[in-house]
Amino acid sequence: MKIAIFTDTYAPDVNGVAKTLERFTSYLEGNQVEFRVFAPRSTVNKDLFSKDVSRFVSLPLFLYKECSFAIPNMLQIREELLEFKPDLIHVATPFNLGLCGLHYAKKLDIPIVGSYHTDFDKYLEYYDLQFLSKMLWKYMHWFHRPLRKIFVPSIDTKEQLLRQGFTNLSIWPRGVDCSVFNPNYDSNMIREKYNIHEKYILLYVGRISPEKDIMLLPEINKQLLPAVRDNVHWLIVGDGPVKKELENLNLNNMSFAGFLEKGDLASAYAASDLFVFPSATETFGNVVLESMAAGTPVIGANAGGVRTIIQDEVTGRLCNEKDVGAFVETIISLLSSEEERKTMSVKGIKYAQSQSWDAIFSRLLAEYEEALAEEEYRILA
Numbered sequence: 001m002k003i004a005i006f007t008d009t010y011a012p013d014v015n016g017v018a019k020t021l022e023r024f025t026s027y028l029e030g031n032q033v034e035f036r037v038f039a040p041r042s043t044v045n046k047d048l049f050s051k052d053v054s055r056f057v058s059l060p061l062f063l064y065k066e067c068s069f070a071i072p073n074m075l076q077i078r079e080e081l082l083e084f085k086p087d088l089i090h091v092a093t094p095f096n097l098g099l100c101g102l103h104y105a106k107k108l109d110i111p112i113v114g115s116y117h118t119d120f121d122k123y124l125e126y127y128d129l130q131f132l133s134k135m136l137w138k139y140m141h142w143f144h145r146p147l148r149k150i151f152v153p154s155i156d157t158k159e160q161l162l163r164q165g166f167t168n169l170s171i172w173p174r175g176v177d178c179s180v181f182n183p184n185y186d187s188n189m190i191r192e193k194y195n196i197h198e199k200y201i202l203l204y205v206g207r208i209s210p211e212k213d214i215m216l217l218p219e220i221n222k223q224l225l226p227a228v229r230d231n232v233h234w235l236i237v238g239d240g241p242v243k244k245e246l247e248n249l250n251l252n253n254m255s256f257a258g259f260l261e262k263g264d265l266a267s268a269y270a271a272s273d274l275f276v277f278p279s280a281t282e283t284f285g286n287v288v289l290e291s292m293a294a295g296t297p298v299i300g301a302n303a304g305g306v307r308t309i310i311q312d313e314v315t316g317r318l319c320n321e322k323d324v325g326a327f328v329e330t331i332i333s334l335l336s337s338e339e340e341r342k343t344m345s346v347k348g349i350k351y352a353q354s355q356s357w358d359a360i361f362s363r364l365l366a367e368y369e370e371a372l373a374e375e376e377y378r379i380l381a
Contacts, residue, residue: 001368002034004086004110006101008070008093010039010053014259015207016286017117020174021092025052027361036084038077038097040070054080056097070096078104086110088368092117094143106146113371114144115151115172116161119304122281123211137164148371151364153284154305172364175357176289180266183295183349187271190235194255198233200335203272203296205265205287206279208240213278213301215242216324218249220276223328228335229253237268269294273341274334280321282306289355292316292348297341299330315348 009015011022021037028035029052037050040058054077058070081104091101091114098114105112124130144150144166151172152158158169190196208214217236221229234254236246247256260268269275275291280303282288288298288309300306302318310316317334319326334341 001088001365001372002084002086003028003036003368004081004084004089004101005035005037006089006091006093006097007037007039008058008095008097010037010042013042014261016174016284017092019286020117023177023357024361024364027357033365034084036080036086038072038080038100040097072097072100074100078108081108081110088113088372090114090368091147094140098143102143102146111372112147113149113151113368114147115153116144116157117153117283119157119160119281119283122304127210141165148374149367151367154308156303156305156308157283170367172367173355173360174284174286174289175355175360176286176293176352177357178293178353180262181269181290181293181352182266183270183345185263185267185270185294190268190271194233194235194257196233196235196255198253199231200233200274201272202232202234202331203237203268203275203291204234204277205237205260205268205275205291206277208236208238208243208246210242211279211281212240213280213322214240214246216278216322216327217276218246218251218254219324220278220327220331221251221253223324225332228332232331232335235268235272237265265290266294269296272296274299274331276327276331277301277306278319278321278327279306280304285309288316289352293352295345295349297334297344297348299327299334311347311351315344315351 007021009018011018025035025037035052037053039053039055041055056070056072077100089101089105089110089112091098120136124132149168149170151170153174158171161169206212232253235257237257237260239259269291275296275298277288277298277300280301282304284305288300288306291298292315298310298316300310300318301321303321307318310318312318317330319330
């Protein structure tokens with residue numbers, strides 16, 4: 001099987017879609033499956049060279065600068081597709097390069113599938129753009145109509161799209177590399193690096209932006225009992241449009257690590273006592289699974305893909321979205337019970353170890369084969 005992947009974000013970009021696709025193409029390469037990726041040049045990092053990846057000039061999207069608005073060379077892409085002769089096109093994003101993939105799938109009569117990674121409709125609420133919701137869904141229906149399969153990362157996302165009238169939906173979950181994300185790191189390294197002397201470390205990893213409800217964290221910190229707050233240090237990993245605003249609060253018990261990769265990120269997870277993740281807009285939540293693999297219990301919003309990963313009161317705790325009081329109470333409760341945290345840690349690790357990337361990608365290839373075998377397909381508007 002030869003696979004052409006069209007995406008508007010790819011390594012070295014730092015987001016869930018880019019990292020998942022990078023891991024997938026590594027899997028394909030390791031299993032001698034031929035592929036070609038059509039992606040934008042990174043707007044924030046230096047591109048990684050690969051003979052299997054064609055890059056195009058791009059500009060950052062105004063809502064999501066880590067995802068790019070590419071300016072594809074249509075003639076170049078057509079020539080590469082005719083030379084490569086893919087059996088299947090996978091469009092991973094619905095923007096310019098995704099549109100390009102859709103165009104040539106139709107024009108060259110190549111079977112096409114796609115994936116739905118980001119809840120853009122919910123993002124609109126955080127930027128006061130709800131009036132665009134109907135237009136967005138109309139576009140999404142048009143874009144996804146020709147796809148033989150639409151891969152979604154969680155049951156929650158599948159149910160949302162079913163309510164919107166989409167069909168041909170299939171769950172493509174995310175995995176975790178437990179050889180990287182595990183508890184076997186020296187916590188003193190993180191404490192020394194960020195000059196952390198408090199008893200407990202509360203971690204956040206992700207985009208520092210409104211749609212992640214990141215600004216709930218200082219409010220949660222403020223409402224912690226003084227005796228608890230004095231023993232807590234927040235470690236914020238990531239970057240985004242409201243990072244400066246968060247930094248300007250000048251909280252003495254909050255440090256900013258910026259982007260961390262692999263070992264450094266895994267070390268931050270393992271050194272932390274709790275991972276606090278208030279985002280209610282996740283279609284999956286890769287960072288939640290990574291934290292669990294490192295043995296750090298997660299307190300997450302009972303919304304989106306996060307609630308399909310965390311088993312409440314077993315592998316972590318779920319709080320109503322935007323409920324600062326619930327997050328405060330849960331943090332205090334778990335910090336006061338080392339035994340409960342240890343039990344959740346063990347069960348979280350066990351669950352994460354069952355989420356093998358190889359098994360997930362193997363199933364995706366089987367789904368590709370099923371899509372190629374279909375003769376008639378349609379998504380109802």
